[in-house]
Amino acid sequence: MKKAIRIFSQITAVVAISAGLMIYLVVKPSLAILIPAIIECLGFLIILRINEKTDYRVTSLLYFTLQNIATLYFGLVLEPAAGVHIMCLFNAGIVIILYTSRRDRWLAWTVVGILFFIMVLNYAYRFVPVVIPSANNLLTYIIYPVIFLHILIVFNLYADVNHKLVEKERLQTNELYEKTQQLEKLDRFKNAFIAENSHELRSPIQIIFTISEMLKAKVMGKAGLLSAQELVNDLHISVDHARSIINNGLVFSKLEQGLPNPANSQPLNIRRFIADIRTIYQYYGKQRNIHIDYSVTASFPNNILTDKVKLKQILGNLIENAIKYNREGSNIFVRIQETAATFRIVIEDQGPGLSAEQADRIFDLYATSNPGTGSGIGLYVTKKLVTLLGGTIQASGKPGKGTTFTLVFPLHPTYEEEEHSRYNDYFDGRGLKALVIEDDSFTQKYLSKFLETYLGFEADIAGTGAKALEMSRNSDYAVIFLDAYLPDIRLADLISAFSKERQQAPIVLTSGASRESIREELSPEEQVLLNNIKGFLSKPYSFDEISTFLMENIAQHKNL
DSSP states (O other): OHHHHHHHHHHHHHHHHHHHHHIIIIIOOOHHHHHHHHHHHHHHHHHHHHHTTSOHHHHHHHHHHHHHHHHHHHHHHBOGGGOGGGHHHHHHHHHHHHOOOHHHHHHHHHHHHHHHHHHHHHHHHOOSOOSBOTTOTHHHHHHHHHHHHHHHHHHHHHHHHHHHHHHHHHHHHHHHHHHHHHHHHHHHHHHHHHHHHHHHHHHHHHHHHHHHHHHHHHHTTOOOSSOHHHHHHHHHHHHHHHHHHHHHHHHHHHHHHTOOOOOOOEEEEHHHHHHHHHHHHHHHHGGGTOEEEEEEOTTSOSEEEEOHHHHHHHHHHHHHHHHHHSOTTOEEEEEEEEOSSEEEEEEEOOSSOOOHHHHHHTTSTTOOSSTTSOOSOHHHHHHHHHHHTTOEEEEEEOTTSOEEEEEEEEOOBOSSOOHHHHOOSOOOOTTOEEEEEOSOHHHHHHHHHIIIIITOOEEEEESSHHHHHHHHHHOOOSEEEEESOOSSSOHHHHHHHHHHTTOOSOEEEEESSOHHHHHHTSOHHHHGGGGGEEEEEESSOOHHHHHHHHHHHTHHHHHO
16 A cells, blocks of 8 residues: 555656646746646655655545645646546546545545536636636647546556455465365364274273173172173273273373373383283284284393383384284284383284385374274374384384384383382271262262272262362361362362362362363463372372372371
8 A cells, every 4th residue: 555655646746747847838837837736746745755654544645635636726727628627537546546445435536526526617617717728739738648647557556456456365265275175174084083983982882881781790690601800800901991092082182282291200110011011902802813922031121210101002002003903813022122222112913014105104193004993093192102202113014914113212220119019009098088079979989989998098078169168177188089170169269278278188180181281271370279289180090090199198197
């Protein structure tokens, strides 16, 4: 817009002084023409200067006003033959370029129309004296080219503006089309992700349901082919499998939201760890007669520092992937070996293998070598987790000759023993009281029963924040288990209320949401309150996790 005003002002200033001098020198030496032409020229030069420093809307109004005043003046003092009234076409044309608002345009066109009507009336009734009579044709030869030049400028600028608008609309249309395509692609991915995860979860849920039916039948005295011990073991393994599927979704959600997911290095007995992993996934392998074999080099340290949870999810994803794509009756090999500063985990299967192209994109989001058999996020999440642990992962193989995943991690040996070996028994909570703040009746029932039956606590239950505050005033609790989402009170308000009540018991936050997403929901001032939280249990959590927290945070309280 500033460019248009600059061009209009420059040309109109030059044309005004040129035409005024030509009329003065060639047609008639009239100051009534020359002085207004000089004033018009100076006016447009001033507008040109103002245009560099002021908002274009101000200079647009100044230009439009001066241009119409000049047109009106010369249209009144010259006769119709001079054709000054035709300049109203130019004045009407510049309105399209100067103003974008429909209201402003119609207002400006109304002004131009009124001025045109005044000139026509003057031609008819001549209430303003003529300065130069129309008998002199030289005037016409000077004025008409000026008018023609102005109209050409309007057409040219309008064509430029229209071209830019068309180009802008084309680019916006292309951008909108690309975004629409991306959204449609993401929508397809989302639907596939939901469908595939629902499909994957159905298998462990079906097993859980079947086992629970069998346990129910046994309790009712009906004969069964499997022992209660075997049913319970299978039930635990199926739940663990379902939890791994959910954990993949949670990690994926964190990655997509850019939430932090730092490694939590702790002592880990690698031999016990890999044996437990093998036990869990051999259950699924035997459904297809697949045998899982593992080996750890004799020189490998007994305990290393790493993030057990993330490493378990990494190996679980890879072994489950190998089971899914392996041939029935074949083997899976897991080999762990160390070097000077790193350790290597190699997982081989005897499945259909990978092409070079598949190996290159196997870790891409939603990539799967066999559509319909997975969500396409497992290996994507796996690679992200490997990177978080400071490691690398590669896939290799040949069609028909199996697939090999090679992981390399930094090796950090430690003499500190894994927590599992330090806490062989559950925490002894006899003589202590625990408060379970939870609105879900099943969680209330089984968490409180575990605390009472296995740990010896006296457990109280509060289904609302108000009830929890009331109970905390009347009892001395050794630990508080707090659900992050209660129906009657926000988490920050309840923690703040506990702080004001000078509640000293350590608080364990429990939730199906991640710690980071809970923090994101709070204001910066409220996030400080989370410093009062001593522990976090992500649902579904195990009894071992509860007992470990109590061992580390409540034991000294019990010994006082």
